[in-house]
Amino acid sequence: MIGKNLISGFASSGVTALLGFLFVPLYIKYLGIESYGLIGFFATMQAILALLDMGIAPTMNREAARISVLGRRIELGNLLRTLSVIYWIIGTLVLIVIIALAPFIATHWLQSSGIDSTQIIRSIMLMGLVFFCRWPIGLYQSTLVGMQRITTASFLTIGMSIISNFGALITLAYIDSTIEAFFIWQALVALLNVALIHWITWGRFKEKGTFSIQSLKSVWKFSAGMSGIAFSSIFLMQLDKILLSKMLSLKMFGYYSLAVIFAGSLSILIGPIFNVIYPRLTALVAEDNEKKVFEFYMVGTQILAGFIFPAAFFLAFFSEDILYCWLKNPTTVAQVAPIASILFVGSVINGAMIFPYALQLAHGITRLPQIIVLSLIGVYVPLTYFLALNYGAIGGALAWLILNALYLFYGPWLTHKYILKNSAMRWLCQGVLQPAIIALIATFLGSYFLREVDFHFQNILLGCSIALSLILINYFLLPKPLRSKLNLLNRVFRG
Known part of the structure; x- marks a missing residue:
């Protein structure tokens, strides 16, 4: 099982990285390095906003692995239902805040000489929409991974990556070569992705689960601890990009973002391994x-x-x-x-x-x-x-x-x-x-x-x-x- 899951994880990360390598130069060709800097800024913003997860996704991973071993699937369904409601509420609030702060970010934080501020404002608002559509995906992925359904999660990730990249290229090449068009397409794909993974995840349950405060109480200590880890870890991982997005021009930040994407190819090796060893170590400790x-x-x-x-x-x-x-x-x-x-x-x-x-x-x-x-x-x-x-x-x-x-x-x-x-x-x-x-x-x-x-x-x-x-x-x-x-x-x- 572990070998199969590991291969699936490598396949998912490998295909995603390969698509990035194939399409990033084309995105830069159609958008320019400065607009690509906005994509890099969105990646940083999305990583920072992951702080709002509050440890929910890793907690769901651990609980899915633990409860699945014990055979208490109804309890797991109640927990997933409860946490998904919290996720959607958080996503809605974040969307509202991003739309409200878009003018400030465009005029007081980002430094652009080649993109109109109105275009940047619209792009930031669209970033909020993409985040809203993608936000719950992590919860469902963590559930599938914890249930040792890594192959299913991997195939879905590969499919969505193909649609996302090919569709974005077609949009930029034949419809509208603007950064706004790029983010509109990403929002549509994210909406399709969250609908599919919601359907697939709940298909693993005979009963759909109910909202339960008791389920939340059973995991809040671990979730709170994971929230503290997530807050500090994400801050640690994103600090350079937060500072550089303010200190560098959008063009130079685009170069730095490209270097980050390139260096991130190591996640092809590391990410899938963690997704396999964590549930396995959890089971051995249990x-x-x-x-x-x-x-x-x-x-x-x-x-x-x-x-x-x-x-x-x-x-x-x-x-x-x-x-x-x-x-x-x-x-x-x-x-x-x-x-x-x-x-x-x-x-x-x-x-x-x-x-x-x-x-x-x-x-x-x-x-x-x-x-x-x-x-x-x-x-x-x-x-x-x-x-x-x-x-x-x-x-x-x-x-x-x-x-x-x-x-x-x-x-x-x-x-x-x-x-x-x-x-x-x-x-x-x-x-x-x-x-x-x-x-x-x-x-x-x-x-x-x-x-x-x-x-x-x-x-x-x-x-x-x-x-x-x-x-x-x-x-x-x-x-x-x-x-x-x-x-x-x-x-x-x-x-």
């Missing part, structure tokens, strides 16, 4: 089998790190070649590549931390991630402001890298004071640093001595060869006899 929890935790981390670090360092050291083949625009590549390279390194460190984070949530200990994130925010705010003020977009990326380097050492130390005690150094050195250092040295040397200027496609093939070789090397460095490695992998992913 069985009260610490030995199995520790084995899954350690072996999973080693496999993850041995895969994502070679991939990330390939993307970082060969970013210029990849971007040139992707965008075909030397000016844009020169602006985006240095930012993206730094973001990749910071993001892969952050990705390695999904196992400690999932372990904390599986034990229901929301206090630990709150403490960790709030501590990091105390460092990140002044660091980001100082570096962004002095170095602009590059400074924002550097702050992200430094932050995650601190997180890598601080997070496991605090986690293993309370869970799987005295495992921090083993997890860090054996699970993360060993594959990371091997990948860093090998990829740096390969790019420094073998990379050829202006031979972009050949350089990409070189980088891929290095990354694939490193993945194999890290796999065979797993601390088990060679003949037992396949059995170990099967145990981890078969569950």
Whole structure:
């Protein structure tokens, strides 16, 4: 089941990322980099507004996994009905507020020299409509993931991504090449998406559930804890973009947003893995089998790190070649590549931390991630402001890298004071640093001595060869006899 879910998650993320790679250059062609900056601003705004989730979606994921194991489907239906009502109320209020604040945002926050303020105001209002239509999707996706219906959720995501991107391109190319037309299409697709996932999710229940205050009371403590984590985590993840959207011109913010999109390709690897390991760890913790929890935790981390670090360092050291083949625009590549390279390194460190984070949530200990994130925010705010003020977009990326380097050492130390005690150094050195250092040295040397200027496609093939070789090397460095490695992998992913 885990292997099937993992493949489904990879397929969903992979297709979504591939579509982004195919269509982003075309969006920039029809809209321009400044209008693309508005798309980047919407992505930031949408991430910030996710704070209003108040921990509901991750709580639903956990409860769906837990209650499904116990077979209490009616209780789960009541909880979903209750939380969905809350979701729709929040979405309506947000839409009203965004429409009201649109003129202020357009004239006092965003800095544009090439787009009329009236057009920006209309675009921001449409952003509110898109958010309203997309908002409940996360709740239903979390329910399906928690119920181990990741394949269903993945196929729906793939379908909607195809419709969203192809439809937007047709709209821009043949109907209206304005940013308003782009957001109108996104709103229509989001409305179709939420209708379909609502129907699919409730199709898993024999009874449709009723609104229940008791259901809300049963999860409010965990949800409140997750809300605190979400608030601090999203603030942490979006701080650079919040500051840079104000400090940079809309054009430069467009370049930074493009770098963020490019660096976000790592989520193809990391996102689906978390969606699989979190419910699995939750189930193992519920069985009260610490030995199995520790084995899954350690072996999973080693496999993850041995895969994502070679991939990330390939993307970082060969970013210029990849971007040139992707965008075909030397000016844009020169602006985006240095930012993206730094973001990749910071993001892969952050990705390695999904196992400690999932372990904390599986034990229901929301206090630990709150403490960790709030501590990091105390460092990140002044660091980001100082570096962004002095170095602009590059400074924002550097702050992200430094932050995650601190997180890598601080997070496991605090986690293993309370869970799987005295495992921090083993997890860090054996699970993360060993594959990371091997990948860093090998990829740096390969790019420094073998990379050829202006031979972009050949350089990409070189980088891929290095990354694939490193993945194999890290796999065979797993601390088990060679003949037992396949059995170990099967145990981890078969569950």
